[in-house]
Amino acid sequence: MKYFDTGKSEKMNENKMLIKDLDLYYGDNQALKKISMHLKKNAITAFIGPSGCGKSTFLKTLNRMNDLIKGVRIEGNVFLDDKDIYGEDIDTTLLRKKVGMVFQQPNPFPMSVYDNVAYGPRIHGIKNKEKLDEIVEKSLCDAAIWDEVKDRLKKSALSFSGGQQQRLCIARTLAVEPDVLLMDEPTSALDPISTLKIEDLMENLKKKYTVAIVTHNMQQATRISDFTAFFLLGELIEFGTTDDIFTKPQNKKTEDYITGRFG
Amino acid sequence: MSPRFIYEEELDKLSESLELMCAQVEHYYDRLFEASENQDEETIKKIIKNDSVINDMERDIESKCLMLITKQQPLAGDLRLVSSALKVVTDLEREGDHVADMAELLLRLHMTDLSRYSIHLPQMIIDTKNMLHESVDAFINRNCDAAKKVIMEDEIIDTFFNKVKDDLISHIRSNSHDVDECVDVLMLAKYLEKMGDHAVNIGDWTIFRETGNLQDKRLL
Numbered sequence: 467m468k469y470f471d472t473g474k475s476e477k478m479n480e481n482k483m484l485i486k487d488l489d490l491y492y493g494d495n496q497a498l499k500k501i502s503m504h505l506k507k508n509a510i511t512a513f514i515g516p517s518g519c520g521k522s523t524f525l526k527t528l529n530r531m532n533d534l535i536k537g538v539r540i541e542g543n544v545f546l547d548d549k550d551i552y553g554e555d556i557d558t559t560l561l562r563k564k565v566g567m568v569f570q571q572p573n574p575f576p577m578s579v580y581d582n583v584a585y586g587p588r589i590h591g592i593k594n595k596e597k598l599d600e601i602v603e604k605s606l607c608d609a610a611i612w613d614e615v616k617d618r619l620k621k622s623a624l625s626f627s628g629g630q631q632q633r634l635c636i637a638r639t640l641a642v643e644p645d646v647l648l649m650d651e652p653t654s655a656l657d658p659i660s661t662l663k664i665e666d667l668m669e670n671l672k673k674k675y676t677v678a679i680v681t682h683n684m685q686q687a688t689r690i691s692d693f694t695a696f697f698l699l700g701e702l703i704e705f706g707t708t709d710d711i712f713t714k715p716q717n718k719k720t721e722d723y724i725t726g727r728f729g
Numbered sequence: 730m731s732p733r734f735i736y737e738e739e740l741d742k743l744s745e746s747l748e749l750m751c752a753q754v755e756h757y758y759d760r761l762f763e764a765s766e767n768q769d770e771e772t773i774k775k776i777i778k779n780d781s782v783i784n785d786m787e788r789d790i791e792s793k794c795l796m797l798i799t800k801q802q803p804l805a806g807d808l809r810l811v812s813s814a815l816k817v818v819t820d821l822e823r824e825g826d827h828v829a830d831m832a833e834l835l836l837r838l839h840m841t842d843l844s845r846y847s848i849h850l851p852q853m854i855i856d857t858k859n860m861l862h863e864s865v866d867a868f869i870n871r872n873c874d875a876a877k878k879v880i881m882e883d884e885i886i887d888t889f890f891n892k893v894k895d896d897l898i899s900h901i902r903s904n905s906h907d908v909d910e911c912v913d914v915l916m917l918a919k920y921l922e923k924m925g926d927h928a929v930n931i932g933d934w935t936i937f938r939e940t941g942n943l944q945d946k947r948l949l
Contacts, residue, residue: 685802712804713949714941724804727731 482507482646482676483528488542490523490532490700497523499700501542505646510668510677512687512708515697516723521680524697525648528678529565530558546646563590566639570651572631574623574638579606579615582623582634586642601641608674609637610667629660633667640675647671649679653686665690684724688712696720736801740810743793744869747814750786750821751865757783757828758861758924762854765840773840776832783825790818809949813938817868820927820934824861827920827927834917838910846914847896853889857921857928860886864928868935876935879928886925893918 483505490498498520505511505528513521523532530551532538544551551561563586574582583602592598602619606612611633615626623634632652639647649668653661668690671677681687687694687708694711696704696719704711704720715721722728731737757776764772794815797803803811843850860882867875897911897918933943941949 684804688804713808715805721805725807726733726736 480506482547484543484545485528486543486545488524488527488540488544490520490527490541491539492535493537497700498527501702503695503702503705505676505678506693507676508672508674509692510672510679510690511693511695512691513678513680513695513697514682514684514687514723515703516728517682519697520700521695521697522650525650525678525680526567528646528648529562529567530556531562531567533558563642564644565646565648566642566644567648567650568632568635568639568652571655572628572635574626574631574634576622576624578620579623579626579634580619583637583641586638590642605637605641606634608640608671609633610663610670611637627660629656629663632656632660632664636664636667636671640671644675646676646678649677651680651682654682661686684712696723698723733801736797736803739793739797739801740803740807743790743797743811743814746786746790746793747817748869750783750790750818751869753783753786754821754824754828755858755862755865757825758858761828761832761835762858765835768840770836770840773832773836777829777836780825780829783822787818787822790814809938809941812949813868813934817931817934820930821865824924824927827924831917831920834913834920838913838917841910843914843917846900846911847893847918849889849892849896850914850918853886853893853918853921856882856889857886857924860925860928864931864935868931868938871935871939873936873939876932879932883925883929886922890918890922 481504485504486502488498488501489496501524513525515521526532527540527544528551532540540552542552546561546564549556551565575585577585580602583605584598587598587601592601603612603616606615611630614630615621615634623631626634632655636647636652653664656664665686668677668679672692679687679691691708694706694708695702696711696715696717698719704715704717706716710716711720712724715724757779760772761776763769764776794811797811801807843854860879863875863882864879866872867879894915897915901908901911937943937948941947
């Protein structure tokens with residue numbers, strides 16, 4: 467797999483993450499084949515492809531979530547800034563603080579809004595009430611949900627709507643001040659209005675964070691992402707600017723997929 | 730096989746409607762000059778009346794395009810087809826208008842032999858017809874080379890127009906009794922020249938459909 471030219475400089479200082487020749491095996495089954503690409507700083511990169519193509523698996527390699535799965539073997543390099551996250555001296559807890567993740571189903575803890583957001587900072591040793599208050603407010607503001615929950619911080623997170631719960635989960639991820647946000651189909655379980663709220667939110671999030679999102683929604687990918695990577699059968703078929711991928715893809719397989727001719 | 734049967738079918742119907750409209754405009758153009766040569770006033774009147782057929786075709790194609798965008802959200806090559814179709818129908822409709830306009834002028838001129846006013850006019854009519862045919866053929870067959878050829882040919886039609894104009898000026902100077910007719914012939918030549926411009930536009934949209942570029946500028 468050649469290293470794709472996105473027409474932009476490939477210098478590391480413009481990229482937050484750089485992936486080189488990444489292979490992933492589930493036992494004997496190879497799920498990712500020689501993936502090479504990058505996540506540009508302060509940009510949204512969308513991963514698209516039919517079910518089972520490896521895009522979620524790939525997303526999870528970016529904060530070593532696959533380490534938790536038995537029988538997984540990974541080869542190649544994933545650099546966060548200039549550090550290989552599969553290197554020997556990597557603390558995966560710290561890595562997952564830097565590279566946070568939001569999942570398909572909103573998964574708030576069965577506790578109050580406040581405690582959900584304060585959970586991460588507390589784990590990382592912050593005990594000071596004023597400091598925690600500040601982090602909770604800032605995170606909820608950044609996740610565009612502060613106005614909706616500010617008078618109900620002690621209420622159970624589970625009492626809120628799906629869209630609110632998902633933004634709360636985003637706030638919980640932001641509370642530990644990550645560099646990168648990984649989102650695995652974050653709106654697929656939400657109604658259209660909640661989806662658009664999250665999409666608007668993402669546009670703001672990229673000012674501070676580097677974002678990667680897995681989505682099955684082509685329109686969503688075109689609306690929100692700056693770069694798009696198309697995966698098929700564990701291979702990265704095409705990677706480029708979203709404008710190029712959705713208007714003039716270079717590979718026929720990409721065009722067939724985005725126009726709905728297979729998948 | 731594509732799982733989007735309805736979508737594929739709608740795109741096919743759009744292409745078919747475009748082909749039909751192209752063929753219709755060409756057909757009226759051919760019939761007009763044939764009828765004029767045969768002094769067939771009835772046919773020319775029918776052509777004027779039938780301009781509404783072309784207009785209806787334009788509306789139908791526009792509606793098909795807008796519904797495709799609304800319901801199917803076409804992307805990449807499909808979006809270039811739909812957006813170029815939306816632009817090309819406007820040129821085809823204007824060409825239809827010009828055929829009707831020329832029909833009215835020919836009636837006013839009593840279907841006279843136009844070479845009496847300019848020896849260049851018969852060839853200009855043939856070359857404009859060829860340009861019209863080549864442009865729609867290039868669009869339907871997605872042939873960028875043919876489209877580029879059409880774009881180059883515009884200069885020939887422009888040169889013809891200037892020659893016809895010079896011929897008419899000489900004609901007016903030598904026969905001052907038929908100035909009205911000369912003005913009508915000049916207008917007819919202008920409509921032919923405008924049809925050449927629309928053929929160029931169709932050529933441009935043919936290239937856009939394949940490349941996403943319009944006159945070397947990336948649009949999509």
